[in-house]
Amino acid sequence: MSTRTIRPGRPAKRAGSLKGLLFFFLLGSVLFFLLKDDPPSVLKPAAPYIAEKYQKGQVATEQEFDTFNEAKAFLADERGAIKRTEDDRYVYLTGPGIGIVDPGGTLNIYQDESLKKRLTYVASGSRLTLRDFGPDVSRIEIAGVSGFVASDRLTLYPVEQSTNRSFYERTGDTLRHYIVANAGLGGWITVGRAPKDVSKRTTDYVEVSTLTKNLRKPTPLSAKELDAFIKNNAPDSPLIGTGKTFKKVERDFDINAAYLLAHAIHESNYGRSTIAREKFNLFGVNATDIAPGQNATAYKSLDDSIRKTGQFIARDYLAPDGKYHRGPFLGNKAKGMNVFYASDPYWSEKIAGILYKMDAF
Template sequence: MTKRTIRPARPVRRTGSFKGLVFFFLLGCGLFLLLREKPQTILPPASPYVAELYRDGKVIREEEFDSAEKAKAFIDGRRGAVKRTADERYIYLTGSGIGIVKPNQTLNIYTDRALKKRHTYIAPGSRVSLLAYTDSVSRVEIAGLTGYVASDRLTLYPLEQSSNRSYYEKQGDRLLHYIVADAGLGGLITAGEAPASLDDRTMQYIESKTLTQDLRKPTALTAKQLDAYIKKNAPDSPLIGKGKTFKQVERTYRINAAYLLAHAIHESDYGRSDIAKDKFNLFGVNATDIAPGQNATSYDSFEDSIRKTGRFIARDYLSKDGKYYRGPFLGNKARGMNVFYASDPYWSEKIAGILLKMNAV
């Protein structure tokens, strides 16, 4: 009988086991990534207020607070300021700083802390030196005047955060004033004749002696010399030939003809401004800050403007019994014509600079 050798069969290969391992490996990786703690990618919101402390003109410490009261309490009389995070505006400070007059309305400056006795007013965009601040009333200085204003009409800046500031300096016999302001009020101007005592650049207010020149006294310049100055500086000016009218008004109303011409040059750009063209208004009479072209007074001619405005200024500004008399000179915001004639704090300096260039001082 033939014997058969029985060999064991080959084991069946299980091909699905490897795929299962891969599946569970990938599943585990997915669960790991899903369940692990995610890193924080969004920073927490900033606190609504930041208190800054200053020393020697620098920021030495900043702290965040959830209320303005807490931020103010943190400063606790030290040199510092509180800033609103949302718009980066300062809402409180201790010590000195800068205040910018907010847009759309002139700012009244009062002689008393109760804000009852108005002394003068200044234009939107003007920058005042902030001497002392409270939430309601602040003590300020500008153009030779120290007074009180409503604090909510100012945008505040600490001196430590103000890199660009106004200054005076001397150039030959001229006093130059670099004015930092908004709303087109800034720039470098000649502010009149420089005082002999001025040597270095200064941020302190300087009163040129041109600002105290008596405007009731006649100029030595003749009508021809006035016309020559106009022609030299503005050959296309419609004021050329009007020197005779300026001198006639000087004699009739006792008002300096060179000053009156300088005033017209400043306000009307040698008679070439829109108000001068449309209304023959050379002196900005009733040209308010809000709507200058609309509110400005109309005249029949340039000669009519010179005569009527010369009479008006001589009567109301230069006469001791005049409605707006504060001294018979250009002055500043403390005294003289600039107290009430213009909201621009340095209107008088700009006219004084023209007088110096005319050799009329």
């Protein structure tokens, strides 16, 4: 009896298997040629400081450094600046620049580098002209005053990186001030009659004659003329009809009624501000920068506000022996009422512009 060996049959070929191998082979080949010359990439962290050297108002060279002292040595005595890489904030200047007052309340300006005798103060967001920078104390100018401030309260910019700057511009006989500032302090205002020696445009501080007018002298404007000015500019103003009160306060306390009205118009938007409506406070008395509505003084009526504030200003600001007397005029941050009445460096200019429109002097 013969025996037959049964051999197992060959498995059927799968067409899909060969195609899959071919696909992965081609894919691997492509990736090999694309990546064979590229070494593994490791991003180098940015250096902490960048030093910039300036020539002819532009960045001539810049270089990264691991330490501040290295960056400072690179600048030596050349015109330049250093900024931090992490936030692009300038921390060192070798020449003039701009210093913006950081948030955190008003900034005191002092007479000398010891920062002991205060000259005046300015609001957060004010832009100061930086004359000399120091790591602790810097010399600045703003609104007619020159003094010293704590450097750590300023955001610094070199002149070469400050393209947008405040300036005065003459239009016919009128002077306008285009103010660049933060925190709502910016915009343009009519200051008054342009001095004859002012050119078409200047970034230098300009003082108009209205700023030095004696506010203890009466205005030639009558009560009716004061009311007419209010009505012509704000027909819905609750101040219409208060002309008699302003003139009476003028007689009783030797304070110019037109100035007092212009002050009220500026601070209260013709008596329409929230503080004026809720507290009859027309002059921003005790309306501090931190909590103006909460801290503002409340009065019984508009007439009460005009009378009490007029008496207070005449006594403490205009009288020679007054607590805040720096001259019986609006002034600026170096002299007059603006030294201590308001943190806005150009508060006096805004009131002077209203008086100019009123033709009060």
